[in-house]
Amino acid sequence: MSEVPGETAPALEVDGLSFAYDAKPVLEALSLAIAAGEFVVLLGPNGAGKTTLFSLITRLHDAPRGEIRIGGFDVRRQAVQAHARIGVVFQQPTLDPDLSVAQNLAYHGALHGMSRREADSRAEAQLVRIGLAEQRRTRVRRLSGGQRRRVEIARGLMHTPRLLLLDEPTVGLDIASRRDLVEHAHQLCAEEGVAVLWATHLIDEVRPGDRVLVLHRGRLLADGPADALGERLGVDSLGEAFDRLVGEERA
Amino acid sequence: MRPMPWLHCLRGVVGRELLRFLHQRSRFLAALVRPLVWLFVFATGFRMALGVAMTEPYQTYILYEVYIVPGLVGMIQLFNGMQSSLSMVYDREMGSMRVLLVSPFPRWYLLVCKLLASTLVSVVQVYVFLAIAWVYGIQAPALGYFYLLPALLVTGFMVGALGLLLSSLIRQLENFAGVMNFVIFPMFFLSSALYPLWRIREGSYLVYQIAALNPFTHAVEMIRFALYERFNAEAVTISVTVAAVLLALAILGYNPSRGMMARKGG
Numbered sequence: 187m188s189e190v191p192g193e194t195a196p197a198l199e200v201d202g203l204s205f206a207y208d209a210k211p212v213l214e215a216l217s218l219a220i221a222a223g224e225f226v227v228l229l230g231p232n233g234a235g236k237t238t239l240f241s242l243i244t245r246l247h248d249a250p251r252g253e254i255r256i257g258g259f260d261v262r263r264q265a266v267q268a269h270a271r272i273g274v275v276f277q278q279p280t281l282d283p284d285l286s287v288a289q290n291l292a293y294h295g296a297l298h299g300m301s302r303r304e305a306d307s308r309a310e311a312q313l314v315r316i317g318l319a320e321q322r323r324t325r326v327r328r329l330s331g332g333q334r335r336r337v338e339i340a341r342g343l344m345h346t347p348r349l350l351l352l353d354e355p356t357v358g359l360d361i362a363s364r365r366d367l368v369e370h371a372h373q374l375c376a377e378e379g380v381a382v383l384w385a386t387h388l389i390d391e392v393r394p395g396d397r398v399l400v401l402h403r404g405r406l407l408a409d410g411p412a413d414a415l416g417e418r419l420g421v422d423s424l425g426e427a428f429d430r431l432v433g434e435e436r437a
Numbered sequence: 438m439r440p441m442p443w444l445h446c447l448r449g450v451v452g453r454e455l456l457r458f459l460h461q462r463s464r465f466l467a468a469l470v471r472p473l474v475w476l477f478v479f480a481t482g483f484r485m486a487l488g489v490a491m492t493e494p495y496q497t498y499i500l501y502e503v504y505i506v507p508g509l510v511g512m513i514q515l516f517n518g519m520q521s522s523l524s525m526v527y528d529r530e531m532g533s534m535r536v537l538l539v540s541p542f543p544r545w546y547l548l549v550c551k552l553l554a555s556t557l558v559s560v561v562q563v564y565v566f567l568a569i570a571w572v573y574g575i576q577a578p579a580l581g582y583f584y585l586l587p588a589l590l591v592t593g594f595m596v597g598a599l600g601l602l603l604s605s606l607i608r609q610l611e612n613f614a615g616v617m618n619f620v621i622f623p624m625f626f627l628s629s630a631l632y633p634l635w636r637i638r639e640g641s642y643l644v645y646q647i648a649a650l651n652p653f654t655h656a657v658e659m660i661r662f663a664l665y666e667r668f669n670a671e672a673v674t675i676s677v678t679v680a681a682v683l684l685a686l687a688i689l690g691y692n693p694s695r696g697m698m699a700r701k702g703g
Contacts, residue, residue, distance in 0.1 A: 244539045269541035280532035282453070284460040289453075296449020297540035299442025 195258030197222050197271075197349040197381030198243070203252030205238055205404075212238045213404040216252070220383060222348065225375040227392050227412070228385040230401035231432060236385040237277060239401070240353050244274055257348040270298065273342030273380070277353040281334055281341075283327040287318065290326060291341055298345040305344070312340035316370075332363030336370065343380065350374065352384045356391065364391065389425045398424070400431055407431045446542050447550050454554035458561070468517060468562045469569075472509035476570060480505045492633050494665040503575050506567070507661035508630025510585075511653060513566060514559045514592050515625060519616055521555035522600025545688045548601070552684070556593025563589055581664040588663040591676050592656040598683035605690040628654040652679040 198220040205213040213235045220226050230236050241247040243254055245261055254261045259268040281290050288309060295305025313319040316336045326334060335355055342350055352371065356364040368391050371382050384391070392398055392412045400408040400415075408415055408431055416427045458465065480502040495503070525534055537547055567582065603620065627644065628651045629637070638645040648654050655675040662669035 244535075246535060246538060265543070266541045269539060272539065274535075274539055276532065276535055278532050280536045282457065282533060285453070285456060289456060293449050293453045294536065296445045296452070297537065297542070299445050299542070301441070301445055302448075305445075 194222075195255070196220060197224070197257060198383065199253070199255040199258075200239075200243075201253040201255075203239075203242065203254065205235075205242060205247065205251075207238070211404055213242070216401075216404070216406055218399060218406060218409065220349070220381050222381055223375050223379040224397065225372055225382045226384065226397045226399060228383055228399050228401055229387070229389070229392065229428065230385070231387050233403075234387075234401045235404040236401060237353055238404075240274070240276075240351050240385065243351060244272060245269070270345065271348040273345065273347035273350040275335070275338045275342050275350070275352045275355050277355075277357060279334060279338070281326045281338060284325065286323050286325055287313070287329070287337055288322040290337070291344060294341045294344055300345070308344045309340075312344055313337075316340050330363075331359050332366060335359065335363070335367055339367075339370065339374075343374070343378065347380060350380050350382045352382065354386055355384070356386070356388065368393070389428055392424055400428065402432050443542070443546070446540065446546070447553070450537070450547070450550040451554040451557060454551075454558055455561075458558045465562070468513060469566060471516065472513055472566050473569060475509055475512070476502060476505065476573070476575075492635070494662045494667040494669070502573075504633070505631060506570055506575055507664055508625075508628070508657050510563050510566065510589075510660050510664075511592060511628075511630055511657040512625055513562050514556075514589065514656075515596050515621055515653065517555060517559035517562060518593060518596030519600040519621060521558070522552075522597050523604050523616060525551060525601065525604070544691070548688055548691060549684070552594055552597040552601070553590075555597050556590055559593050560586070560589050577664045578666050581666045584663040584666055584668075585660065588656075588659045588673075588676075591673075591680050592660060594684055595652065595656060595676060595680035598680065598687040601687040602683055602690055605687070624651060624653045627651050628657055630654075630657050652676065655679070 196219045198218075200216055200218045203213055203216040204211065216235075216239065228236055228239070238247065243256070243261065245265060248262075254268075256268040257271045259271065261268040282293075285293075288306070291309035291312070292302065292305050295308060296302075300308065310319065310322070313322055316339070318333060318337060318340075321329065321333070326337070329337065339350070339352070339355070350371075355371075356367055359367065368384075371384060372393070374380055375382050386392075394411075394413040396412050397410065398408065398412045398415060399406060408427075410418070412424050416422060416424055419427045419430050421427050421430060484501045537551065538544065540547060563585075564582075567577075599620075600616075603616070625631075627647050629648060630653070632640075634645060634648060634654070637648050652675065655672040658669055659672040659676045662672065
C-alpha cells in the first residue's frame with residue numbers, strides 16, 4: 187500500500203466540488219482545506235449541503251465534479267487509503283442497539299481489517315478513554331443518548347483516522363451532554379492530533395477561537411475564526427454574523 | 438492489501454449477521470412458521486388430491502409432503518434473501534449500511550460479504566426446518582443433508598442478489614408487500630416447488646413454459662436432487678449461472694445514494 191503523500195498533507199482537501207441531486211444543485215464549486223489536528227465547525231442551516239458534503243467525502247455518493255483528498259489520498263482513485271483515514275459519526279445513530287458496546291466496536295474493527303485481538307485492544311483503549319470501559323458488555327439499547335454518541339466517536343477513532351467527521355452529533359442530546367461532547371471533540375484534536383470537521387446548525391456549539399466555515403445553499407460564505415467573523419461584518423456576535431450572511435444570501 | 442484483513446472483514450460481517458439473527462427471535466420464528474404451516478396444513482390437506490407418481494430423484498412413490506419439502510427450503514431462502522436485501526437498501530438497515538460502506542474494502546467485496554452473511558442465516562433456518570421435518574417423518578438420506586449445503590449457498594446468493602438488484606432498479610418495491618405480490622409469490626407458485634413440471638404441463642402448457650424458464654424452478658430442483666444425493670447437472674449449471682449474472686448486475690447497479698437523499702437533504 188502506497189503511503190506516499192505522508193503525514194504533512196492536509197487532513198482534508200476539497201477542490202472545486204459540485205454536486206447536483208435531480209438536477210438541483212446541492213454543492214457549488216466548494217473548496218476548502220483542513221490541517222492535521224485542526225478543529226473546524228461547518229455551520230449551516232438545514233439543507234445547506236452539510237450531509238451531502240459528508241456523503242461525498244465518505245463516498246456514499248459518487249461522481250461529483252471536483253476532487254476530495256484525505257491525508258493526500260484521492261477518495262476516488264485511492265479509495266482504500268483514503269477510507270482508512272476517515273472516521274465518521276453519522277447524524278442518525280448507527281450502532282446496533284441489540285448488540286453490546288464491545289460487539290459493535292468489534293464489528294467496526296473487522297470492517298477495517300483488524301484481527302479480533304487487535305480490534306479488542308483498540309476498542310478497550312477507546313472505551314477507557316471515554317470512561318465507558320465498565321459498560322463494554324452492556325447492550326447499546328441501555329445506554330443514554332450521550333453515551334451512545336461517545337461510543338460512536340470511539341468507534342470512529344478505533345482505526346486512528348486523520349480526519350473525524352461529525353454530522354450534527356448533538357441531535358437529540360440534552361444541554362449538558364451537548365456541552366460535554368463539544369469539549370470532548372476539542373480534546374481529541376489537542377490530544378490525539380486528529381482533525382475534526384463538526385457540522386452543525388447550532389451557533390451555541392461554536393467557541394470563539396474555532397475556525398468556522400459557513401455553508402449556505404451549497405456555497406461557502408465565510409471561512410475564519412468565529413470571533414473574527416463578527417468583527418469583519420461589524421456585528422457583536424457570531425449569531426448576528428450568521429444571520430447577516432445567510433440573510434444577504436436570501437435577499 | 439494482504440489476505441488476512443479481507444478474512445477479518447468477512448468474519449466481522451458474517452458474525453454480526455448471525456448475532457443479530459440470534460437476537461431477533463421473532464424473525465427466526467416467523468421464518469420457521471411459514472414453511473411449517475405449508476408443510477403441516479397445506480401439504481397434509483393436499484395429500485389426498487395430489488399423490489406424486491414416481492419421479493426423479495425419488496426412488497419410490499412418495500407422499501406429497503415429501504415432494505414439497507425442497508420447495509419449502511427454497512421458499513425459506515427466497516423470503517430471507519428478499520428481506521435482507523431490501524432492508525440493505527431501505528429503512529431499518531440504512532444506518533448499518535453506511536457503517537459497512539465507509540469501510541476501506543472495495544464495495545463489491547462488502548456486498549459479497551453481506552450476501553454471504555444473509556445466505557448463511559438462511560442456511561441455519563433451512564437446517565432447523567429440515568430437522569423438524571425429519572422428526573415429522575420426512576427423512577432424506579444422511580449424506581443428502583451434507584450435499585445440500587453448496588446448493589443452499591448458490592440459491593442464497595441467487596435470491597439475495599436478485600433482491601439487491603430489484604431494490605436498485607425499481608423504486609416502487611420499497612415495501613415488502615409489493616415484493617411479496619410481484620416477486621416472491623410468482624417465483625414460488627410458477628415453479629416446481631409445489632408440483633412437478635410434468636404435472637403442471639398437464640394442467641396448462643403456458644404455465645409449464647413459464648415454470649420451466651423460472652430460475653427458481655432450477656434452484657428448487659438443484660436442492661431436491663442434492664437432498665437425495667443426486668447431482669442434477671442442468672439445474673446446477675443454470676442456477677450457478679443465474680446467481681453469477683445476478684450478482685454481477687447487483688454489484689454494478691448498487692447505488693448507496695438511493696433512498697438516502699430522499700430521507701435527508703441537509
